[in-house]
Amino acid sequence: MLNKIVITLMPLVPKKIIHLVAKKYIAGDILDDAVRITQDFAKQDGMTTIDVLGEFVTSKEEATAEKEESLRVLDAIKKFDLPTTLSVKSTSQGLDIDEEFAYQNIKEIVTKANEYGIFVRLDMENSPYTDKILNFYRRFRAEGLDNVGIVLQAYMRRTEDDINSLLALKPSIRLCKGIYKEDSSIAFQGKEEIRENYKKLLRLILNNEMYVGIATHDEMLILDALTEIEKRGLSKENYEFQMLLGVREKRRDNILSQGHPMRIYVPYGTDWYGYATRRLKENPEMAGNIFKAMFKFQ
Ligand code: FDA
Numbered sequence: 001m002l003n004k005i006v007i008t009l010m011p012l013v014p015k016k017i018i019h020l021v022a023k024k025y026i027a028g029d030i031l032d033d034a035v036r037i038t039q040d041f042a043k044q045d046g047m048t049t050i051d052v053l054g055e056f057v058t059s060k061e062e063a064t065a066e067k068e069e070s071l072r073v074l075d076a077i078k079k080f081d082l083p084t085t086l087s088v089k090s091t092s093q094g095l096d097i098d099e100e101f102a103y104q105n106i107k108e109i110v111t112k113a114n115e116y117g118i119f120v121r122l123d124m125e126n127s128p129y130t131d132k133i134l135n136f137y138r139r140f141r142a143e144g145l146d147n148v149g150i151v152l153q154a155y156m157r158r159t160e161d162d163i164n165s166l167l168a169l170k171p172s173i174r175l176c177k178g179i180y181k182e183d184s185s186i187a188f189q190g191k192e193e194i195r196e197n198y199k200k201l202l203r204l205i206l207n208n209e210m211y212v213g214i215a216t217h218d219e220m221l222i223l224d225a226l227t228e229i230e231k232r233g234l235s236k237e238n239y240e241f242q243m244l245l246g247v248r249e250k251r252r253d254n255i256l257s258q259g260h261p262m263r264i265y266v267p268y269g270t271d272w273y274g275y276a277t278r279r280l281k282e283n284p285e286m287a288g289n290i291f292k293a294m295f296k297f298q
Helices: 002-012 015-025 031-042 060-080 099-116 127-142 159-169 191-207 219-232 249-257 273-282 286-296
Strands: 047-052 084-088 120-122 148-153 173-176 212-215 239-244 262-268
Touching: 002 273, 002 286, 015 273, 015 286, 031 047, 031 060, 031 262, 047 060, 060 084, 060 099, 084 099, 084 262, 099 120, 099 127, 120 127, 127 148, 127 159, 148 159, 159 191, 173 191, 191 212, 191 219, 212 219, 219 239, 219 249, 239 249, 249 262, 273 286
Parallel strands: 047 084, 047 262, 084 120, 120 148, 148 173, 173 212, 212 239, 239 262
Antiparallel strands: none
16 A cells, blocks of 8 residues: 555655665666676576666667667677676667667667677567567567567466467567556456466467576466476476566575576666666565655655
């Protein structure tokens, strides 16, 4: 209840308070921060995926700057031989401005990554972009760029059909619940029905021998996935777990120590507000944390 009130009032909360409570979800302002976190996590045999913060950009200049930064990430991955991939938001590359412009930007990134042997994951955004992002993926594969993967959201009613329509391509899929606010006509709303769909989709992916990134912090879904992995005798070539930086770190390290591949999503950059507020809204202790941070500023 209190969390709901704070979510409604969040736009009124000063940015410095949001930053104080949300900074654990973000590597820092610069690429070196993401490199450092990747190198630290690699010491435990963990992997990361690096994301340049930014989304829904409205000018070609901003999109070009985002692309240039992503290209710098690729250079850093190669230079330091990091166990990481790149995650890209299509709206950061100009999808809202001009679809073909965004495609060409991402293609430049994916092509360079392909030369370097680096994998690129297209993050999934809200429903107006779903078809466009999936079409980008299909175009890349048609052009022989196989170092690219997608994200599918279990809350979307369409996802089962999307998986079935992509079977021939055997995509690498990150399966998550989905974070954006969507209408009940197109997306499941209840916690249980989203969970049930997640389990069903995970089985569909595994039955069709596709690589899956199990991207969740939900204990019930983690336990369900562990049972499936064991039952099917899956090897590390078939799956990995994925979590967000700063979330359920003890459980993350525990899964890793049991020998399962684990990747964390490591965003960095100065355009942190949208990402940070989405993470705060998912934190069950969010209201308390914001109140505590407010007192610090008194
Ligand atoms: P849920 O939100 O129910 O969380 C389960 C439990 O985890 C909570 O009860 C709490 O204990 C803990 N928890 C979760 N979030 C927390 C937080 N912020 N702070 C503290 N505790 C927290 N979405 C999308 O639409 N497109 C995308 O491309 C991606 N990409 C992506 C990559 C990766 C690696 C992950 C892990 C997630 C995404 N997501 C995403 C986000 C995803 O859709 C979803 O919103 C979040 O993962 C939260 O859902 P859970 O499955 O963790 O369940």
